Amino acid sequence: MKRQDKTKKKKNWLKIIVITLLIFLVAGGAYAYSIYHSLTKAVETMHTPIENRPISDKRQNEIAYTNQEPFSVLLLGVDEREGDSGRSDTIIALTVNPETNSVKMLSIPRDTRTDIIGKNKVDKINHAYAFGGVKMSMDTVENFIDIPLDYYVKINMEGFKDIVDSIGGVEVNNDLDFSSEGDHFPIGKIKLNGAEALNFSRMRYEDPRGDFGRQYRQREIIQGIINKGASFATLTNYSTIFDTLSKNIETNLTFSQMNDIQKNYRAAAKNVEQIEIKSTGKKIDGIYYGIVSNEEKQRIHDELKVHLELK
Known part of the structure; x- marks a missing residue:
């Protein structure tokens, strides 16, 4: 029972994925050569292109970063x-x-029921990775929300604590007094290490707001990571940070592309908006799924399409 509870608590780790923004927004060419060299080496380790996946048919041309064209990433x-x-x-x-x-x-909730592209079946959207790795995940999510997915970033969730610890922990503003897994989190501004950040962000059942409360805590972790990563004090530990990232992240973004993103898109990180999908829980053949209506999918599609400035 304990193991099952532990497995359940590992889902929806929104906060750890956004550590990737540190690569896009903090790693610039203005730093010392030693930092630049370490970052280059880390990105080379992370770079894992997807074979046989051309530009999305939902996009006409490759993105020109120098023209500051909108782009998308599957995390x-x-x-x-x-x-x-x-x-x-x-x-x-x-x-x-x-x-x-x-x-x-x-x-996107992991239990969302959708077509698994390349498998010719309907299943939970998170099963696409088990069936066909990153490529099938990208194809499936792209089909589900009907927008092009230009790049991907995959993070090993087992390495989350190391990532947070490598930047010296994070500071968050907690609005609910609670305890989880032996840690107590009082109301107010608190500093968390990797293990504490994990417990803080994954608690859901004791929060009267349910997922809404958990998402608030996830956003606090995200902001804490970005704030800490952007500070000069954190960069004095750059070797450990880059080493930790390289061990836990894979992406098809190249160093050159990341550098262009850092130069031309940095200001966008100041305004991060989280969008929620509304779904209805339903059991089909004894299995729980999240059912998303066509109207809800259209709403999500329209909002992201406008944001990507797609015709």
């Missing part, structure tokens, strides 16, 4: 264990628009 938090291909327990579609200086972050 996946994956729990991979020995002897198991793993499932993407966190799925986030992130769109970035430099014209409006804004980022929209759509968190």
Whole structure:
């Protein structure tokens, strides 16, 4: 029973994925050569292109970063264990628009029922990773929200605590007094290490606001990571940070692309908006699914399409 509870609590790790923004927004060419060299080496380790996946048919041309064109990224938090291909327990579609200086972050519940592209079946959306890895996940999510997904970033969820600890912990503003897994979280501004940040962000059942409360805490972790990562004090530990990132992140973004993003899109990180999907829980053949209506999918599609400035 304890193991099942632990597995349940590993889902929806929104906060750890946004550590990727540190690469986009903090790592600039203005730093010393030693930092630049360490970052280059880390990104080379992280770079994992997807074979046989051309530009999305939902996009006509490749993105020109120098023209500051909007782009999208699929962020996946994956729990991979020995002897198991793993499932993407966190799925986030992130769109970035430099014209409006804004980022929209759509968190897709793991139980969402949808077509699994390339498998010819309907299943939970997080099963796409188990069936076909990153490529099938991208194809499936792209079909579900009907917008192009230009890049992906996959994070090993087991490495979350190391990532938070590598930046010296995070500071958050807590609005609910509660305890979880032996840690007590009083109301007010508190500093958390990796293990505490995990417990803080995953608690849901004791919060009267349910998922809304958990999402608030996740946003606090995100903001704490970005704030800490952008500080000079954190960069004195850059070697440990980059080493931790390289061990826990995979992406098809190249160093050159990340550098262009840092130069041309940095201001967008100041305005991050989280978008929620409304779904209805339903059991089909004894299995729980989240059912998203066509109207809700259209609403999400329209909002992200406008943000990406797609015709």
